[in-house]
Each structure stands twice: as C-alpha cells, then as structure tokens.
Amino acid sequence: MSEAAPPPKKSALAGRLAKLGVAREADLLLHLPLRYEDETTLTPIAALRSGDPQQVEGLVEHAEVVLRPRRQLVVRLRDDSGVLTLRFLNFYPAQLKQLVPGAQIRAFGEVRSGFWGEEMIHPRTQTVAEAKALPQALTPVYPSTAGLAQSALRKLVARAFERCALDDPLPAELRKALKLPAWERSLRYLHQPPPDAQLAALESRNHPAWRRIKFDELLAQQISLRRAYAERRSHRAYALPAKGQLISRFIEQLPFALTGAQRRAVDQIAEDLAQAHPMQRLLQGDVGSGKTIVAALAMLQAVENGYQAALMAPTEILAEQHYQKLRGWLAPLGLQVAWLAGSQKKREREAMRQLLISGEALMAVGTHALIEDSVLLERLGLAVVDEQHRFGVRQRLALREKVAGALPHMLMMSATPIPRTLAMSYMADLDVSVLDELPPGRTPIVTRLVSAARRDEVIARVRDACREGRQAYWVCPLIEESEALQLKTAEETYASLSSELAELKVGLVHGRLKPADKAAVMEAFVRNAVQVLVATTVIEVGVDVPNASLMVIEHAERFGLAQLHQLRGRVGRGAAASSCVLLYEQPLSENGRQRLKAIYESSDGFEIARRDLQLRGPGEFIGARQSGAQLLRYADPEFDADLVELAQQAANEMLARYPQQADQLLERWFGGRAELLKA
Known part of the structure; x- marks a missing residue:
C-alpha cells in the first residue's frame, strides 16, 4: 500500500504510542477504531x-x-x-x-x-x-499521531491479539444477568467487524460490543473508586462528636433560620465528624445556597473538640470573603480566626502563625499559603476546601498531610453543581451532601440577552440603577489567549465607563492588582463608595454585596455556562429586583447560541450543569480531580446512565465475591496505577 512506511525505531515508536495513551502492548487492544472503511x-x-x-x-x-x-x-x-x-x-x-x-x-x-x-x-x-x-473484515481507522501510519497500528493491534491475555474478567453468571456479550468476542468485533456489520451502530457506539466495552470501563472506574473509599476508611482520624455548646450559641445569633437542606447537610457532616475514620464529603449547592454557613458549623464542631479547622480557597478574593464572614460570625463567640495569604507582609504573616502555634486561634482561612511548610496545623481536625475542582490533587493531599498519625476530616465544597450521572461515575468515592434550596429572601434574577450594538442603552440602565442607590458589576470579556489582552480590555472598559458615567464612582479589579489595592477597591464597593465595579472573572465566586442589583457581562458568548451562572449569582443577594445583562457580539457560533439560550432559559444550577455537560463534556466539572478519577475514554455518563447504575451495583458484587477478577479488570484498564485516588 502506498501509505506503508518503514516502521519507526522502537524508542520512537514507544514515544508515539505514549501520545495515544498506549504504554503496554495490552493497551493496544483498548485502542479502539474511530471509524471503518470497506475494502471487502x-x-x-x-x-x-x-x-x-x-x-x-x-x-x-x-x-x-x-x-x-x-x-x-x-x-x-x-x-x-x-x-x-x-x-x-x-x-x-x-x-x-x-x-x-x-x-x-x-x-x-x-x-x-x-x-x-x-x-x-x-x-x-x-x-x-x-x-x-x-479482506474478510472492514478496515479499522484508529486514532493516530504524526509518524504512525494506520498500517503500522493495524499490525501492532494484530500482534497484541496474538500475545496478550483475552480472558473475561466478568463472571459468566453476572455477564448473563446483565445481558452482555463475551469480552474477547466484543473486542475482536470492534477491531475487525464483518462486512455486513451495521456501521451506524458501530460508529455511534450503540452496538452490543460497544456496550460491553463501556460497561467494563465504568466497572473498572467504580471498583477503583470504591476501593479508594474503603482504603480511606481504614485510616484513623480524630473523632469529633457534636457537643453543641458553640454550635447552638452560633445558630441562636444568626439573623436567619437555616434551610431544610442546610440542616440536613449539617446533620450528615456532624455524624461523619464523630467517626474515628476520615470524612471525605462533597458539599455541593447552587450559587447562594449557603455553603459557607454549613462549613462554619462543621469547623465549630472541630473547635469544640479542641482541634484546628482550616478553610482553603483558590483565590485571595474568595478566601478573604470567607475570612471576613467567619470573623464577623465568630467574634461574638470570642473565637479568633487566622488569615493566611501569599500577599501578606512578613510581620502580619508571622502574627497569624503565632495565633495558630499558641492555640489562640483554632481556625485558619487562606489560599494555598495554608499548605506551605511554614504553617503549623499539627492538630488539624477538619480541612475544608472550597471550589475543590480548581485545586490540584497534590494540593489537596498536602493540606491533609499536615497531621502526623491521623488524617483530618475533609469537606470539599463546589458551587458548580455536578449532574447526577457525573457524580455517580466520578464521585463514587465521596459522600455527597446537596443544598438544593435557596435561603428565603433571595431575589429572582431576570436575565436579558442584548446585542453589543445596544451598549449605550445598557450604560444608561447602569446609570439609572446607580441613581436609585443600587450598584452594578461590569464584567470584561474572557480572553483565553492572553491575560495581558484581558487586562488591557478591562482597563479600556474602566476608562470608557469612567468617562461615560462621570457622575458615578467607577472601580476596577483584576488578577494583576496588588492584593492591598484589590482589597481597597472591594471594600469601597461593599460600602457603596464605588457604584460600578469593572472586573475580570476574579469576582466569579465568593463576592457578596447585597446592594449590587445589576450584572453586565460583556462578550457573554465567550464564557462557559458554569461561569455565566456563577457571575449571575453575584447579584440578587438583597431585596431589590436584580438583573443580569448578557451583551453578545454577532455573529454567534452555534455553541455560543446554545450556551446563551441555556442561561437565558434556566436559573437552576443543576439544569444548567446538565446542559453544560452535554455541550462540553465532563472535564470542566471534574477539573484537577481527573488525574485521580480517570476521565472515561469510551463511556459517556449522560448517554450511558443505565450502564453507570449497573456498574455501581456490579462493583460491589465484584469486590465482595470476585476480588481477583476485580484486580484483573483494574490491571486491564489502568495498568495497576492508583493515580492519586486518595485525593
């Protein structure tokens, strides 16, 4: 054939195969065709x-x-x-x-x-x-890379079939109960379909052979996550039973009642903290559902028992918001909170460290500065990680490894609701609490789609809102290619709005501002000394200004659905009617149109998350966790939801009755790599 080329040298071949995720000869069997050509x-x-x-x-x-x-x-x-x-x-x-x-x-x-x-x-x-x-079979076309011809890949796959074990790890009784075809037969069918094979079913991955492959992949994932869950429960943690003194005093002083969902989450977490094995719980809830209060109550339970509690957030703005809230809530109880961030001056940082070392402060809030070696959290009973998908697995492990001899309990929080099918497949090693109701008094937010050609009308609307005593955010476009370009856009927008809204005070925050300057602008916005806040996406999470009732997002078509929903959630926090204006440029791509349609039609974070999953796949939801909970190659949690449920049930049976076959399945799919599933 004209495409044939001399096979690459072994080391070069290994490098090219590694780019395709093929590390061992057996991996070639799971390197499945993208499509087929009929040369029969x-x-x-x-x-x-x-x-x-x-x-x-x-x-x-x-x-x-x-x-x-x-x-x-x-x-x-x-x-x-x-x-x-x-x-x-x-x-x-x-x-x-x-x-x-x-x-x-x-x-x-x-x-x-x-x-x-x-x-x-x-x-x-x-x-x-x-x-x-x-040929007697259709010709497979494999995912490939530069320097690796299809003919070479086909030969390598054929050799792997001759040399690798093809035994079926799924017990016959289980396979028959699930009505799945045999492993070897499915694999051979996908690599070499007969001439009369239904190409549409193969290429859409609906064929029974594909269902078997996807089921095994999901089963391997479920087994690895269930084992990680069991392994964590085998470790020792400090038992932190609910004593009630601080917690009841804290709840009494709150100017509002907890929602039913918050009370349910608090009870679940309290029960976990009382155990002598480490909690690993995900607290997820929509924007404004009150996750911080739940975290504060959990932290108080650790403090009641004489242990430290730490809350880590991915950005300094978000971490400082948590710090200010906790400090305000806990000061009446006589409790001190230490604040640790990378921008602190040495003297301030040392003073905070001494509060922790002396035991005067049992609570710490900060950014990744919390996990630096110089910070002493030797009696850490509870670690809370906010926006957990933004942290790398290593960073979360580092916070946990502060304690010698016992592991701290871990509470991870996410304001990006995770669709049920995704939580079932990727979060099976976690216990999950869901805040599915908003506190009373949250004002519904009206979302409007406005063409950028009508920008002047939007500016007039901002002026009117501020004259009535309200405040507004103006978020600048997300420019992925260049942070410098994004900064330039923010500065230009700030200059133009300052000129067009000369009677108002306009402020600017972005990621490159010095923390002290950023804090000063935010503080001025909180007390209404600044009426219009021009910002990049640094204000995406955590910013809480009840008087701000208008959010303008420029170039909204460039943002992801989750980001748009997070930004919209910065308003509607007070009693005033609130609006979110999505300014978009024409022409819109089909994907951009779908995103704006979804955000316009729904304010339910879980529905938005479901549609985001359909548009973008699971990577954004899992974030840095993906190195621990493998991203699926073939199964789709949304499309294959029925297989996810079957795999969950089968995983428990495999672990209880067929542990050797479970090992075999993990070896086949993951090559024995646990890959930080402990995180």
Missing part, C-alpha cells in the same frame, strides 16, 4: 458514486508527472467498465515505481467529479498479486 468489495469504475469512499481495481493505462497548475502525479486507471483518474498532489519515488503502465492496482478513496471526469485525489493504493484475496 470492489466497485466497477462505471458504478462509482460521487462522494462515497469506494475501492476499485484496474490496470494502469497511463502515468505522468505534470507541472501545471502545480507538480502532481496523474494516473489513468482502466477496468472492464471504464476509466478513472487518480491524482496525487504529493507523491514519493516509491509511488512512481508502483504506479507504472501495465501494473494491476487496487485504489481506495473518495470519488469526486473533476474537470476531466470522475477522479480520486490521494487514494490509498496497492499492487494486486494475481491470487490476492479481498
């Missing part, structure tokens, strides 16, 4: 259909290198029914030797109607020996 039949030249990939066989009647309009090899191929032109815009000396008049050739490619009649551009060709039979 020959089509007479006169019967070729334009636009379809087909295979012909004939005699080379003429071959010539022409120089105009560009250098190319033009070959005329004849069979008993007619003549077809083969055209090669790039060609090699080997092809010139192969495609000579008189040679019997098979060509496979897509037929197009050209100026001189039907032709194939760059077909795959091979010389036909007299007795050469046609």
Whole structure:
C-alpha cells in the first residue's frame, strides 16, 4: 500500500504510542477504531458514486508527472467498465515505481467529479498479486499521531491479539444477568467487524460490543473508586462528636433560620465528624445556597473538640470573603480566626502563625499559603476546601498531610453543581451532601440577552440603577489567549465607563492588582463608595454585596455556562429586583447560541450543569480531580446512565465475591496505577 512506511525505531515508536495513551502492548487492544472503511468489495469504475469512499481495481493505462497548475502525479486507471483518474498532489519515488503502465492496482478513496471526469485525489493504493484475496473484515481507522501510519497500528493491534491475555474478567453468571456479550468476542468485533456489520451502530457506539466495552470501563472506574473509599476508611482520624455548646450559641445569633437542606447537610457532616475514620464529603449547592454557613458549623464542631479547622480557597478574593464572614460570625463567640495569604507582609504573616502555634486561634482561612511548610496545623481536625475542582490533587493531599498519625476530616465544597450521572461515575468515592434550596429572601434574577450594538442603552440602565442607590458589576470579556489582552480590555472598559458615567464612582479589579489595592477597591464597593465595579472573572465566586442589583457581562458568548451562572449569582443577594445583562457580539457560533439560550432559559444550577455537560463534556466539572478519577475514554455518563447504575451495583458484587477478577479488570484498564485516588 502506498501509505506503508518503514516502521519507526522502537524508542520512537514507544514515544508515539505514549501520545495515544498506549504504554503496554495490552493497551493496544483498548485502542479502539474511530471509524471503518470497506475494502471487502470492489466497485466497477462505471458504478462509482460521487462522494462515497469506494475501492476499485484496474490496470494502469497511463502515468505522468505534470507541472501545471502545480507538480502532481496523474494516473489513468482502466477496468472492464471504464476509466478513472487518480491524482496525487504529493507523491514519493516509491509511488512512481508502483504506479507504472501495465501494473494491476487496487485504489481506495473518495470519488469526486473533476474537470476531466470522475477522479480520486490521494487514494490509498496497492499492487494486486494475481491470487490476492479481498479482506474478510472492514478496515479499522484508529486514532493516530504524526509518524504512525494506520498500517503500522493495524499490525501492532494484530500482534497484541496474538500475545496478550483475552480472558473475561466478568463472571459468566453476572455477564448473563446483565445481558452482555463475551469480552474477547466484543473486542475482536470492534477491531475487525464483518462486512455486513451495521456501521451506524458501530460508529455511534450503540452496538452490543460497544456496550460491553463501556460497561467494563465504568466497572473498572467504580471498583477503583470504591476501593479508594474503603482504603480511606481504614485510616484513623480524630473523632469529633457534636457537643453543641458553640454550635447552638452560633445558630441562636444568626439573623436567619437555616434551610431544610442546610440542616440536613449539617446533620450528615456532624455524624461523619464523630467517626474515628476520615470524612471525605462533597458539599455541593447552587450559587447562594449557603455553603459557607454549613462549613462554619462543621469547623465549630472541630473547635469544640479542641482541634484546628482550616478553610482553603483558590483565590485571595474568595478566601478573604470567607475570612471576613467567619470573623464577623465568630467574634461574638470570642473565637479568633487566622488569615493566611501569599500577599501578606512578613510581620502580619508571622502574627497569624503565632495565633495558630499558641492555640489562640483554632481556625485558619487562606489560599494555598495554608499548605506551605511554614504553617503549623499539627492538630488539624477538619480541612475544608472550597471550589475543590480548581485545586490540584497534590494540593489537596498536602493540606491533609499536615497531621502526623491521623488524617483530618475533609469537606470539599463546589458551587458548580455536578449532574447526577457525573457524580455517580466520578464521585463514587465521596459522600455527597446537596443544598438544593435557596435561603428565603433571595431575589429572582431576570436575565436579558442584548446585542453589543445596544451598549449605550445598557450604560444608561447602569446609570439609572446607580441613581436609585443600587450598584452594578461590569464584567470584561474572557480572553483565553492572553491575560495581558484581558487586562488591557478591562482597563479600556474602566476608562470608557469612567468617562461615560462621570457622575458615578467607577472601580476596577483584576488578577494583576496588588492584593492591598484589590482589597481597597472591594471594600469601597461593599460600602457603596464605588457604584460600578469593572472586573475580570476574579469576582466569579465568593463576592457578596447585597446592594449590587445589576450584572453586565460583556462578550457573554465567550464564557462557559458554569461561569455565566456563577457571575449571575453575584447579584440578587438583597431585596431589590436584580438583573443580569448578557451583551453578545454577532455573529454567534452555534455553541455560543446554545450556551446563551441555556442561561437565558434556566436559573437552576443543576439544569444548567446538565446542559453544560452535554455541550462540553465532563472535564470542566471534574477539573484537577481527573488525574485521580480517570476521565472515561469510551463511556459517556449522560448517554450511558443505565450502564453507570449497573456498574455501581456490579462493583460491589465484584469486590465482595470476585476480588481477583476485580484486580484483573483494574490491571486491564489502568495498568495497576492508583493515580492519586486518595485525593
């Protein structure tokens, strides 16, 4: 075949295979085709259909290198029914030797109607020996990388079938109960489907053979996560029973009652903290559902028992918001909270460290500065990690490893609701509490879609809102390619709004501001000394200004659904009617249109998360956790929800009754790598 090239040297081959996720020979069996080509039949030249990939066989009647309009090899191929032109815009000396008049050739490619009649551009060709039979199976087309030809991959896969174990790790009784085909049969079918295979079912991954592969992948994931869950429960943690003194005093002083969902989450967490094994719980809830109060009550339970509690947040703005809230709530109880951030001056940082060392403060709030070696949290009973998907697995482990001899309990919080199917497949090693109701008094937010051509009208609306005593956010576009470009846009927007709204005080916050300057602007906005806050996405989470009732998001089509929902949640925190204006530029891409439609139609974070999953896949929800909870290669938690549930049930049975087969399954899919599942 003309695509054949000398196989790459072993080390080069290993490097190229590694790019495809193939580390061992057995991994080739799970490197499944993207699509298939039918080389099992020959089509007479006169019967070729334009636009379809087909295979012909004939005699080379003429071959010539022409120089105009560009250098190319033009070959005329004849069979008993007619003549077809083969055209090669790039060609090699080997092809010139192969495609000579008189040679019997098979060509496979897509037929197009050209100026001189039907032709194939760059077909795959091979010389036909007299007795050469046609293939008996469809030809697989694999995901590949530069320097690795399809022919080489096919040979490697064929060799892997000869040399690797193909035994079925799923017990026969379980497989029959689940109505799944055998493992080896499914694998061989996907790599070499018969000519009459249903291509649509194969390429849409609906075929029974595909269901078997996806089920095994989900089962391996569930087993690994259930084992991680059991392994964590085997460790010792400080038992922190609810004593009630501080917690009841704290609840009494709150100016509002806890929601039913908050009380339920508090009870679940309190029960976990009382155990002598480490809690690993995810607290998820929509924007404004009151996660911080639940975290504060959990932290108080640790403090009541004489242990430290730490809350870590990914950004300094968010961490400081938590600190200010906790300090305000806990000061009446006579409790001190230490604040640790990378921007602190040495003297302030040392003073906070001394509060922790002396035991005057049993609570600490901060950014990743909390996990630096110089910070002493030797009696850490509870670690709370906010926006947990933004932290790397290593960072979360580092906070946990502060304690010698016992592991702290861990509470992870996320304001990005995780769709149920995703939580079932990726969070099976966690206990999950859901805040699915908003506190009373939250004002519904009206969302409006406005073309950027009407920007002047939006500015007038901002002016009117601020004249009535309200405040507004103006969020600048997300420019992924360049932080510097995003900063420039923010500064330009700040300058133009300062000019157009001269009677109002306009402030600016962005990621490159010095923390002290950022804090000063935020503090001025909180007390209404600044009426309009121009910002980049640093205000996405944690900012709570009840008097702000208008959010304007410029170039809204550039933002992800979760981000739009988070930003919208910065308003509607007071009694005033609140609005979110999404300014968009024309023309909109189809994906951008779908995102704006979803955010306009729904204010339910769980529904938005479900639609975000459909648009973008699971990576954004799992975030840095993905190195621990493997991202699925073939199964789709939303599309294959029924298989997720079956895999969950089967995982428990495999671990209880068939531990050796469970090991075999993990080895097959993960190569024995636990990959930080402890995080």
